[in-house]
Amino acid sequence: MAESWVNHAERIGADLHLDLSAPGSRRAALVQALRDAVRGGRLAPGTRLPPYRSLAADLGVARNTVADAYAELVAEGWLIARQGSGTRVAERTEPLAPAVPAPPLPKTPKTPPRARAPRHDLRQGTPDASSFPRTAWLASYRRALQQAPNEAFGPGDPAGRPELRASLAEYLARVRGVRAEPDRIIVCSGFAHALRLLFGGGVLRGPLAVEAYGLPFHRELLTAEGVRTVPLPLDARGARVDRLDRERAVLLTPAHQFPTGGPLHAERRAMVVDWARARGGVVLEDDYDGEFRYDRKPVGALQSLDPERVILVGSASKSLSPAVRLGWMVLPERYVGDVLRAKGEREAWASVLDQLALADLIGSGSYDRHVRRMRQRYRSRRDRLVAALAEHAPHIGVDGVAAGLHAVLRLPPGTERSAVKAAVWQGVALDGLAEFRHPDASDKDMPAHDGLVVGYATPSEHAYGAALEALCGALPPGEA
Template identity: 45%
Template sequence: MADLHLALDRSAGGLAGQVARELRESIRSGRLAQGTRLPASRDLARDLGLSRGVVVEAYEQLVAEGFLEARVGAGTRVAAAPSQPSGAAGDGPEPAAPYYGHRPTSPDLAAFPRQAWLAAIRHVLTTMPNDAFDYGDPGGVPALREQLAPYLRRVRAADATPENLVIVTGMAQGLSLVVRVLAERAGRRVALAVEDPTSPRQLPLLARAGADLIPVPVDEEGMVAEELARTGAEAVLLTPAHQYPTGVVLSPRRRAELIAWASRTGALILEDDYDADFRFDREPVGCLQGLAPDRVVLAGSVSKSLAPGLRLGWLAAPPHIAGSVRRARGELDLGSPVIDQHVLAHLVASGGYDRHLRRMRREYRVRRDALVDALAEHLPEITVHGISAGLHLYAELPDGRQEAVAEAARTAGLSVEPVTWEGARRRPPALVIGFARLPAHRILRAVEEAAERVG
């Protein structure tokens, strides 16, 4: 284990933040190499003359940010960076971008309902017949589809039945499979309109599945349907409940225009039900699929409500699409893990899923309020948008400040990403700032520190 030299200013307070900052900078500078085992929290606290809780808080913060990793029996170590390919430039495959990390859209993984999930596992393993452990229906086990259908009708106003639901391994696979089905039917690549701006992570998945992507601008009412009509798109991908990254809710007028466009052209709407579970200052907004089930595919998952690592999601689709996606799943990977599907079904049926969501809505609202208030006090030049729902806010900045504020915020422990627009329209520079993984008191300290760094 490494001996550590950490410079602390005890008169300044915020000792856990100081310990985290010193360790973070040591890792970034290379003073603490990948794989280095850190002292146990009790030992480091004794060496520094601090309470153990201060060190534990600092370690937990850096684990959440991805700088450290903690494993039972192996202690706490500096996390390994993504591996890079050997050889000269241009030789071999390009390095893959790391998919894991402290994203602005990440939920609080420490809040995963472990006890409720464990109880559901015990119930499932006790009651499942032996045959249920065999390969399941590639479209999803009936028990989960039978629970999800009434749940989606109740909370999302969806037109969902067990027959038009397909269980997938998360939103990414669900959307990719729909695009693949459309491309195979057409015998060519499909013209898919996407929101501008949007998440850059899903674009390569859609392109690889067979889509030619067409950016369509988003304004204060959502995607501009008028411009969509000029693209010749055969399908469109939307986040109507809480647009990523701007946070705009698709207006009733735009909803009607988009459904009319799809009905007139025969196009398909892919509805990413992004952030629909977490709303704070507005009434729930029903999904588009409930208004036009023959023209809309609703895609949802538990990645934000529970954890992305579960890789559980669903599609509510027109029968011909649902059938094709079910067949594709059988040909690609034989379906999702059976036990996890039964566990989620039991959690929904028992009310445990609803209880967890209610608890997390209350907690995320506290954290959102803390971030909004702290930005208003310490970085008043930032204008925030999109705060009525979701796990992030959209922050507009004065010209020339985006990179400085982003770096200062990351260094302070906030999760931040820049926003990029594909179109030629002039837009203020903006950042996406997440608030779900940090408790309110840490958010306040992080914003204060970021403000000090940018001056």
């Protein structure tokens, strides 16, 4: 019985696509196909070619045909044959001329040169990439692969892997005071994905109340989904939830308001839950950096006050890395089915293998240990920022509580725009506070203040001192 192509390919271990449709003999066609593959770069210098017998069987030609073709190309310098190492593509110091002159590319308008990358990145939102727990993640990934059931390698469950949902239920209850069973948790790829599922998927409808300061990206995403956002003023106690009116839902950052930095006062936490109960509304809790509080124990999640009126959304983007595209929603029971329908029948975003690895990282205790290390590092970073300001710019204050991965520097009135420009000259990338203000926020209800949003987590440890020095050089001088 003739050997099947599948069995043959499995034995030789390598596939090589060659087109033998050129006119002439099979040997000439093979020589031309190999030349074209080398010339075009499909066969890179040093690539080992299949043995005569294997390639002949693969192409359906005689063994001598392949041997003769290899010999001709060796003589021409395209290939090199050595005893014991087979036949390989020859190394060349200069690129080969194309077989057919390439047509000239159409003229396009000249683009301006790309702006020089900043020397110091103090933008908010990104953790220290050099601190990613590579060793622990690799160990968890290996264990997850070894222990994963076979069905884990099929189409993903839109709810998320049960191992991760069970680990998250335990972790969130222990660390954030969340009240949830695993079947109330749905895995997503981050906060933006959660917003798309909730509003783009028709689970929730606007209008949506939001804090007067927040991420423009989130507002733009909601606008694209046809959701009108209504700004709530902020004061020393957090969002003015007493201003809630006919909105169907409210989006808050209760543990650490983004970006201004204050927590939502206990009285207002109770007030917004009472509003949701009376109005039949829902509170979206963005728990983006709830583990990172430095002056006291972190405030528990708002969700614990009423799990049926609060949707908690979290992710691994601050604790681990934005590259780990994993987040989670802890949902009231009535929304679980709607969110699953919005996701579809299969998981299309979050890698199943990454879910299993994160579940192991949490279950092994490595996630807790990493968060504790980063909490200490970021606290030190913030302390160094405050000390640098006290020494070089004592007239500049720091707003908000000691928490998170960023701080807001309070500037003298009218100096924010010039400070951002000065930072650019100093090679520092950061944002002005005005970038985060809702366009419909009322100056009467909440006067705008000048400030800089400084992310102190992004620079590597060895570069942080220079970043602080450059930042201080960009700040407006104090009064003489």
